[in-house]
Amino acid sequence: MPVFSDAAREWLDHLRSEKGASPHTVSNYQRDITRYCEDLQAQGINSFEDLSASTIEAHLAALRSGALTGHPAAASSxxxxxxxxRSFHRFCLREGLTSLDPSAQLVTPKQAIRLPKALTIDQVGALLAAAHASDDPVSLRDAALIELLYATGARISEAVNLCVDDIDLHAELPVVRLFGKGRKERIVPIGSYARAALEAYLVRSRPILASRGAGAVTIFLNKRGDPLSRQSAWEAIGVYAQAAGIEEHVSPHTLRHSFATHLLEGGANVRDVQELLGHASVQTTQIYTRVTAQTLREVHRMAHPRAWDTGI
Structure with a gap:
């Protein structure tokens, strides 16, 4: 397998250093390509010339059925x-590691469009009220984090990696500087509620948490004064969602979905929402317009006197 594993290592280094892919993205790609290379080795395939589109299709089918991992993989996986x-083989072809790209003929079924799950405005209010119920250092931190996520639509990785210098609460229009995929920078306004929560945390809580650590520059810190992890942020949001009586699963990405959906329902332009979310393509943002269209259809169905046949 050295020919494939060496090529995979070069590809992953390329993603990190030249494409600026996030550690989370690189980790996912590494898992995918390692499994792929191990499958090729198990089949006795040791060179690019022995590969074909059917080889890759068989690998994906084994993933789908669970033959490789012991449990069927989700369609998204x-x-x-x-x-x-595909990305790996394109890289190998471009770098002259092979003269063939078997993935070019790969045919995979189109995924069904999965509409993002958004909370209602009342549910967001209940979640934030639960987060603001206490004023100990950790609760102040969590309230500031949740307010920021909903106010800016930030990804959780963007939020936990924020540094003190990335936020300006004293400008005429308070803003935060977020670094998205590929380290692409964007500036997003912060509303008054999130600003107040962040000021409370930075003045009354963060100094206490920071005194326990080694001088981390990230805004959000854990109880030991170290940078807050993505997993800890997920867990905290789940606790407050449960306290708020929200039965649906709530994650940091749920707040990002809610941010986008509520903006569009409030009349925001899809191009503006694209910029705020940091989407490279407006097509990614347009999935939220389907959500709001469904809401409008439901309102029409329930409220218009001749929207549906009552049988009378």
């Missing part, structure tokens, strides 16, 4: 694996 393999 199979689609990501296919994307990883």
């Amino acid at each position: 199979v689609a990501r694996a296919a994307s990883s393999i």
Whole structure:
């Protein structure tokens, strides 16, 4: 397998250093390509010339059925694996490691469009009220984090990696500087509620947490004064969602979805929402317009006197 594993290592280094992919993205791609290379080795395939589109299709089918991992992979995981393999083979062809790209003929079924789950405005209010119920250092931190996520639509990785210098609460229009995929920078306004929560945390809580650590520059810190992890942020949000009586699963990405959906429902332009979310393509943002269209259809169905036949 050295020929494949060496090529995979070069590809992953390329993603890190030249493409600026996030550690989370690189980790996912590494998992996909390692599994792929191990499968090729198990089949006795040791060179690019022995590969074909059917080889890759068989690998994806084994993922789908669970033959490789012991449990069937979700459609999204199979689609990501296919994307990883395509990117790997394109890189190998471009770098002259092979003269063939078997993934070019790969045919994979189109994924069904999965509409993002957004909370209602009342549910967001209940979640934030639960987060603001206490004023100990950790609760102040969590309230500031949740307010920031909903106010800016930031990804959780963007939020936990924020440094003190990335936020300006004293400008005429308070803003935060977020670094998205590929380290692409964007400036997002912060509303008054999030500003107040962040000021309370930075003045009354963060100094206490920071005194326990080794001088981390990130804004959000854990109880030991170290940078807050993504996993800890997920867990905290889940606790407050449960306290708020929200039965649906609530994650940091739920708040990002809610941010986008509520902006569009409030009349925001899809291009403006694209900029705020940091989407490279407006097509990614347009999935939220389907959510708001569904809401409008439901309102029409329930409120208009002749929207549906009552049988009278």
